[in-house]
Amino acid sequence: MSYSIIWSPKSLVSFEKRIEYLNIHWTEKEITNFKKRVNE
Numbered sequence: 001m002s003y004s005i006i007w008s009p010k011s012l013v014s015f016e017k018r019i020e021y022l023n024i025h026w027t028e029k030e031i032t033n034f035k036k037r038v039n040e
Contacts, residue, residue, distance in 0.1 A: 015038075022034065
């Protein structure tokens with residue numbers, strides 16, 4: 001069973017900050033896979 005995420009403006013900003021952090025510590029492939037899993 002999957003759930004739909006409803007993004008608030010604050011959560012979108014927080015998510016983008018996490019992605020910025022991951023850009024430093026993860027590869028692009030890992031980040032892409034992470035984003036796909038979040039958007040499933």
